[in-house]
Amino acid sequence: MDLIADRGRRVTVEELNTTKLLAHASEQAKARDYKRMLIVDCDAHHYETENMGDILPFMENDVYRQILMSGRSKSRHSITPGGVGYQDMGGRVTRYPLRSSEKTEPGRQRDVQLGERWMDAMGVDYSCMFPTGMLSIGLHPQKELESDLCWAYNRWLTEKVLPEAGGRLYSMLSLPFSDPDESLRHVERFGDCKHVTGFMVTTVRSNMAVHDNALMKVYRAIEERGLSLAFHSGPNWGEPVFKSCNRFISVHALGFSFYNILHCTNWVINGMGERFPKLPVLWIEAGLSWIPFLMQRLDHEYMLRPSECPLLKKKPSDYMRDMYYSTQPMEIQDMEALQTTFRMMNAETQLLYASDYPHWDFDLPSTIYDLPFLSEKAKHNILGGTAAHLFKLPPRNEAQKANLIKYGNLSAV
Amino acid sequence: MAEQFVGKASEFKDGARQIVRMGSDEIGIFKHEGEYFAYSNYCLHQGGPACEGLTIARVFEKLRDDKTSVGLFFSETDMNFVCPWHGYEYDMKTGECISDRKIKLKRYQILQKGDEVYVVA
Numbered sequence: 094m095d096l097i098a099d100r101g102r103r104v105t106v107e108e109l110n111t112t113k114l115l116a117h118a119s120e121q122a123k124a125r126d127y128k129r130m131l132i133v134d135c136d137a138h139h140y141e142t143e144n145m146g147d148i149l150p151f152m153e154n155d156v157y158r159q160i161l162m163s164g165r166s167k168s169r170h171s172i173t174p175g176g177v178g179y180q181d182m183g184g185r186v187t188r189y190p191l192r193s194s195e196k197t198e199p200g201r202q203r204d205v206q207l208g209e210r211w212m213d214a215m216g217v218d219y220s221c222m223f224p225t226g227m228l229s230i231g232l233h234p235q236k237e238l239e240s241d242l243c244w245a246y247n248r249w250l251t252e253k254v255l256p257e258a259g260g261r262l263y264s265m266l267s268l269p270f271s272d273p274d275e276s277l278r279h280v281e282r283f284g285d286c287k288h289v290t291g292f293m294v295t296t297v298r299s300n301m302a303v304h305d306n307a308l309m310k311v312y313r314a315i316e317e318r319g320l321s322l323a324f325h326s327g328p329n330w331g332e333p334v335f336k337s338c339n340r341f342i343s344v345h346a347l348g349f350s351f352y353n354i355l356h357c358t359n360w361v362i363n364g365m366g367e368r369f370p371k372l373p374v375l376w377i378e379a380g381l382s383w384i385p386f387l388m389q390r391l392d393h394e395y396m397l398r399p400s401e402c403p404l405l406k407k408k409p410s411d412y413m414r415d416m417y418y419s420t421q422p423m424e425i426q427d428m429e430a431l432q433t434t435f436r437m438m439n440a441e442t443q444l445l446y447a448s449d450y451p452h453w454d455f456d457l458p459s460t461i462y463d464l465p466f467l468s469e470k471a472k473h474n475i476l477g478g479t480a481a482h483l484f485k486l487p488p489r490n491e492a493q494k495a496n497l498i499k500y501g502n503l504s505a506v
Numbered sequence: 507m508a509e510q511f512v513g514k515a516s517e518f519k520d521g522a523r524q525i526v527r528m529g530s531d532e533i534g535i536f537k538h539e540g541e542y543f544a545y546s547n548y549c550l551h552q553g554g555p556a557c558e559g560l561t562i563a564r565v566f567e568k569l570r571d572d573k574t575s576v577g578l579f580f581s582e583t584d585m586n587f588v589c590p591w592h593g594y595e596y597d598m599k600t601g602e603c604i605s606d607r608k609i610k611l612k613r614y615q616i617l618q619k620g621d622e623v624y625v626v627a
Contacts, residue, residue: 099563099580106560114590117553185560187590454592457552 094194096184109191111207111451115214121459122216129492130473131502132458133480134212134220136325136377136419136447139204140192141246142226145172147253151245157238173242174232177330179341186453205257211450212261215457218477218489220448222255222262223293228327231270231298240269240279247283255288263484265291265323265375270298273307280314290484291321291373296352297329303356304363312365316372321417321483323375326352349422353379354387357413361391364404366412373483375417378449382424385437388413414439417483419447420475421456432466441471445480470500478502512616512623523557528627533614534558535625538585538598544614544625545601554591556611561587564597564604 095103112119122128141148145165149172152158164170181189197206204222212220227246233239247266255262266283268276276292283289292315294301303324315322328348329335338344353376360366360374391409395402405412418438425431438444449455461467461475478500480486487505488494497503510528512535518524524535525547532547534557549556564584568576585598595604601611615626 096560098560104560104562114555117548117555121553182588182593183562185562185588185590185593185595187559459552 094191096187096190098184106187106191108194108196109188111188111195111210112214114188115211118214118216118457121457122214125216125459125462127216127458127462128490130496131477131481131486131488131493132215132217132219133446133477133484133486134215134217134448134450135375135445135480136223136421137208137211137220137450138223138225138452139208140226141204141224141250142173144204144249148242148245148249151248152241153244154237154241157241173226174229174234175226176229176232176328177341178328178344180453182453188451189453192451202254202257204254205262207451208258208262211448215448215450217448217458218493219261219263219480219484219486221290221484222250222264223325224267225452227267228295228325229297229329230267231295231301232329232331233271236269236271236275240272240275243267243269243275243279247279251283251286251289258288260288263288263290263486265289265293265321268292268294268311270294270301270308273305273311276308276311277314280311280318280320284314284318284320289320291315291323291375293323293325293377295327296324296356297327297348298352299332301356303359304365309368312369312372316369321373321375323377324353324356325377326350326379349379350383354383357387357416358391361409361412362402362405364402366415367404367406373417375419375445377419377447378421380422380424381418381420381431381434381438381444384413384418385434388437410437414443417443417445417479419445420461421447421449422454423456423460425460428465431464435466435471441468441474442479444475445483446476473500474502481505507626509617509624509626512625514621515618515623516621518623521561523561525555525557526625528614528625531612531627533625533627534587535614535616535623536561536587536598542616542618542623543598543601544616545596545611546614548611549589549591549594550603550609550611551589551592551594554589554594556589556594556596557587559588559590561585561598562595564595 098104149162184190197203230239326349328345330344335344388410395409446461482502482504485505510526512524518537520537526533534547535544547555547557563580564586586595588595601613603609617624617626
């Protein structure tokens with residue numbers, strides 16, 4: 094297959110083979126003997142938009158289902174909102190343009206087979222499967238279609254995909270957050286499904302107020318079921334504040350942190366930690382450097398203006414330390430700054446490893462394993478122990494079981 | 507010094523590459539504009555196959571004398587190769603990481619004996 098390089102020059106490359114592409118990751122896993130430690134990837138992705146032919150039939154509304162399925166077959170319109178972006182760097186990250194060339198066996202879900210390949214290569218035991226295109230569903234101009242597409246995706250995922258993965262893939266299902274009543278219906282319908290550990294809100298939304306009274310019943314329903322709530326970030330070049338950016342790097346670098354900073358601020362300042370103290374909350378895919386920034390910023394203002402957030406019984410940073418964060422994309426640029434970040438967020442108990450594979454800025458488990466300042470306990474906890482405890486994931490061998498017990502993380506029965 | 511056979515020069519086309527294993531290292535050998543360049547195939551970032559991705563001309567931004575930007579252009583002279591995992595770009599002629607030239611891939615010597623090409627470590 095040819096890829097287009099500069100000035101139309103063609104570069105011939107072989108078809109994509111995930112196992113071969115990640116051969117060096119396999120070497121790392123073997124050299125570090127990952128098998129003895131349970132490794133959980135709390136944020137991996139698949140390209141669900143390539144399965145719309147299987148997903149759309151699960152839509153509930155006959156008219157919208159007909160519109161989307163009809164338009165899709167003629168390529169007349171797009172189904173999910175999309176934005177301008179160059180994740181693949183002009184083909185430099187070759188798994189993007191080559192993705193369709195990878196061969197899988199007939200008769201099994203392709204996304205499960207691909208997931209198994211990258212998990213096996215990296216030494217990952219479990220992955221939380223999130224969508225890709227659907228991360229922009231919060232930008233859909235029709236909230237009834239946001240709900241129906243989430244419904245169809247969640248049915249397809251829980252009925253067709255996750256059951257084929259032998260328990261190694263789990264998910265936190267997409268919520269149609271523009272409609273609190275529909276979000277509640279999703280929690281009630283899917284909350285007890287196998288391989289579902291919670292619900293995910295894509296934070297790429299301009300008008301979301303996480304503290305809106307209408308949403309309290311949704312949080313309560315998730316908390317009552319012992320499930321988790323995740324906020325997954327992303328970029329949006331169409332957001333007015335980013336329209337002055339002229340390069341994708343700028344939108345990408347700022348966007349992920351921006352949305353999590355915005356919504357985490359509202360979450361903390363409105364005392365959601367006091368209202369739902371037993372609800373585990375995860376902030377996903379914004380890196381880590383925004384966390385010490387926001388802790389210091391909010392603590393500073395809280396000391397001056399406590400009357401504006403009377404529900405708080407401790408500093409904002411204390412509430413932030415009660416929540417969980419995913420590692421990727423971890424900014425390993427200044428080791429002392431990173432160590433300080435880990436200390437400030439209580440990483441040993443609050444940080445969860447995430448690869449974000451197959452997206453362009455994925456992180457291998459070695460990004461955590463090789464950090465020079467981490468204790469053995471912290472490595473085990475961050476790479477999988479904390480997630481195993483939180484999501485009740487069982488060990489896959491005796492050595493993992495012993496380590497989960499050793500560090501107090503065995504919770505699966 | 508150990509030598510590892512790479513291939514026949516007559517069959518090594520310009521713009522092509524070979525990957526060979528030598529001891530604990532994998533080595534990528536490029537033939538670029540008639541010259542051979544050999545580097546470790548382990549990316550300095552997260553260990554990806556640094557020599558197995560695209561080769562693509564360096565991008566530069568042209569400025570006018572008044573410091574206004576003309577835009578982005580491909581270099582006519584400088585070639586990079588790109589790690590396919592995350593896009594780390596390396597200078598074909600030096601192995602330097604173009605976003606931080608203080609770091610560079612380990613370089614290996616190439617030896618040609620008649621029509622046979624060897625990498626030396």
